Amino acid sequence: MTGITHADIEALKARLDEVEGYLHIDLRRHDVAQLERKSAEPGFWDDAEAASSTMAELTRAREDVQNIEDAHQKLDDAVAALELGDEVGDDELGEEAARLAGELRKSLAELELSSWFTDDLDHGDAIVTITPGQGGLEAQDWCDMLFRMYLRYCDKRGWKVDLNDVTPAEVIGLDRATFTVSGKNAYGMLRAEKGVHRLVRISPTDAKKRRQTTFAGVDVVPVLPDDIEVEIDQNDLRIDVYHASGPGGQGVNTTDSAVRITHLPTGTVVTCQNERSQLQNKAVAMQILRSRLYEMEREKREAELEALRGPKSEISFGNQIRNYVLYPFQLVKDTRTGLETSNVDSVLQDGDLDPFVIAYHRWAVGRKDAS
Known part of the structure; x- marks a missing residue:
């Protein structure tokens, strides 16, 4: 044989x-x-x-x-x-x-x-943001776990990662993480991860060792080429500066190098604190803001995509795209494609996400062809 x-x-x-x-x-x-x-x-x-x-x-x-x-x-x-x-x-x-x-x-x-990948942006770079959802301290820890999972995945893919804003929580995990991924088909691949991710496990912060369900949201937008124009009225922006709180350059915790930009008409907030200077952080934050506003406008224009996604969901139960179960059994299952694996460590520890990403795109193409 x-x-x-x-x-x-x-x-x-x-x-x-x-x-x-x-x-x-x-x-x-x-x-x-x-x-x-x-x-x-x-x-x-x-x-x-x-x-x-x-x-x-x-x-x-x-x-x-x-x-x-x-x-x-x-x-x-x-x-x-x-x-x-x-x-x-x-x-x-x-x-x-x-x-x-x-x-x-x-x-x-x-x-x-x-x-x-039929859109030119699919072949380019991506900006990924991970935020905790329902679950308190558990959600912040889950945010950190997902962040590390994606770093491993990017490393396996040979993609470059630039940290834009990685903010530790006060007790455990992360308050948020935003990073830029550069490499072939980075946006096309990673947009499969956009949505709510649900974790079920024994709580490491609960003295009674009870089972806990927690959530985190992953947002993925493309890095826009310079030839794509996004008009932003400076009067629509509120720019705040503050001490950086996480790993970064020489100015961390000594100067107001971190930057927060709020786009008032949409309520979109972008922060960046991992560059060495306030000027660099502002430039990166503006790049991220351009990408997010572009993606918001594109979603409005694309009725088919809007119908597929439906109304914007909370980062909570019933809205997840993928479940990660560590107790009472071990399973990672994508709710869209039905793909699952019991090898949880290969996904969370080793960043083995290609099967899920490929299954998502095969599923999405099938839905598009059927419509």
């Missing part, structure tokens, strides 16, 4: 052909050639901003083409190993074919995911 059959290989080949069609690889090859010619033109770097945008587009196109070519190579190698193993009766070659097929399945999952 090799764990892989010729029928399995044929199924993988059909899946690869389908993904290649989704990604329009012939067109992407044309894009690569066209962008390479453009980048070689005299005076290309005279407009540095436009040139950087073109080079970023060229990099994405090359990656799309290379990923498909790598997938074809894995498929060819798996076919060769399986056929030779069958011919000479070598189980090790059969095992090699199974290993290559497993790698190809993972690659195809990534490629399928990219094909579902």
